[in-house]
Amino acid sequence: MSVIKVAILGFGTVGEGVYRTIQSHEEELASVLGKKVEVAAVLIRNKEKDRNINEDVLVTTDFKEILCLPQLDVVVEAIVGKEPPLTFLKKAIERGCHIITANKEMFAHHGKELLKLAQENKVSVGFEATVAGGIPVIQTLGQLLKINRVQQVQGILNGTSNFILTEMREKKQSFAQALLQAQKNGFAEADPTNDVEGFDAFYKTMILSRIAFGEEPNWQDVEREGITSVTRDLIDAAEKLGLRFKHVASINREGGQITGSVQPVLVGKEHPFYHVEGVENAVNVHSDIVGRITLQGPGAGMFPTASAIIEDLVYVCQNHYHDRSFKQMAAVPIEQKKGQISETWLVHGLTKTKINPLITWLDQASVDTFIIRAEKKDVVELANQQEDLVYFPFLGEYQSAIKLKPKALSAL
Structure with missing residues (x-):
């Protein structure tokens, strides 16, 4: 039997x-x-470490020793940072190797x-x-x-942030306590900035945008906003209203315009992200024919990521060469919305002295935490x-878990 190296x-x-x-x-792959x-x-980086x-x-x-191997068919890159991974993969492509990467920062850039380069050298890229x-x-x-024209992609794309938010709600931990637990479990790096400040999810969002629309904003x-502004008190207040905080990346296309955001949001029980907990990830795709579909599964860890790479290994080896470049999609004709x-x-932190008459009051979770309906510009003005x-946006249609009496609403 011939061999793939x-x-x-x-x-x-x-x-x-x-x-x-x-x-x-081994047997399944063969x-x-x-x-x-x-x-x-x-x-490897350290030859002294036992493996x-x-x-x-x-x-x-x-890496030069690897390039000099007599047979080399596929190069799998699982390093962090933009360099030297980019240089390594370019040299592998030029040698005629298929490449597979798990490096979202490098690939986003x-x-x-x-x-x-892969197209020019007739090799495939798995990402x-x-x-x-x-x-x-x-x-x-x-x-x-x-066939389908994708209009929107939303996702919980960072398992570390989702784990922290889950721990804060379920175990009544502070942000610092939940982060420490994530680090102990191996879900967060010693420097968690990329995860908790939303950079990791941002890079993934740009990659999704290219796949869905052939371009990016x-x-x-x-x-881009991380989860550091979400406190235990806010999580508790949201829970009283039947809501949960999730860190969600969103990319939308309306006509010829693509917009995106990466931020903490609130979801209710009817939303598919409500029950996505721990290090789980989920992606919701809205397209013109199939409507909405949601994919959910493990978003972090040794074997979930390895699974994606192994499937890509099969993909690049079976296709030998396939143009997987980003395709420019035709714009979806959508009636342009007028105004805000x-x-x-x-x-949270609202006082009665700054009430805007353009705001509709829906619910109250605590003395200074409210659910309101308003145009974004008015909320920004209040801030x-x-x-x-x-302030945090709500995804979907809000259904109150606490029915306020008319007098209580008028008192707001």
Whole structure:
């Protein structure tokens, strides 16, 4: 039986997961591909660290040694940061190797460049693992886009943030306590900035935008907010109203305009994200024919991400070469909305002296925490007037869990 030779760049959580999965699923891979899959080399950073890697595998700190192997078919990259991963993958493509990456930051910045180079060299690029862990959202969007016109993609794309919000609500922990638990469990890095400030979800959102629409919004125009502003008190107040905080990335297309946001939002029990807990991820896709579909699954950890990479391994080997570049989609004809649109918000820190007559009061969770309906510009104006005021949008149609009496509403 002929052999497919694979090199793994990086042997952290993801890289080791890929190595172990290739070993444990050797027969399944051979059955599907008609060839045996072997790990020929592993690129590491520290040669002194003990690793359980077979003796016949080249273990090196020098990528040039990997490029010099007599046979090399696929390079799997599982390192963090934009460089040197970008350089490694470009050299692998130029040698004629298919590439697979789990590096969302690098791919968000340089995905177009890698896809163009791969097209020129007649090799394939697998990048399923850059978004939503083990959920096959990229392949699903690829299938939808054959006929369906995607109008909106929303997702819980960062398992670390979702875990922290879940711990804060279920175990009544502070943000700091929940973050520490995430780090102890291996869900958060020593420096959690990329996760809790929304950068990780932002990079994934830009990749999804390219898949769904063939292009992305101007990065500077995308509102990016992490979860550090969400306190235990806010979570408790929301829970009284039957609501939960989720960190949601959203990308929308209306006519020829693409808009995006990455921010904490509130969802009710009717929303598909309400029960997405812990390190789970979920993606909701709205298109013109099928309507709304939701994909949900593990978004972090060794084997969920390894699963996405292994599926990409099968994909690139079976297709040999397939143009997977981002396609420009035809604009969906949508009637343009005139003026501003009223939305539902949870607002905390509001005082009675700053009431705007354009606001509709819906519910009250505490002395200074309310659910209101208003145009965003009016909420922003309130926040500008009151330094301590924070506000969060609500997804979907709000249904009150607490029925306020007319007198109580009028007293607001």
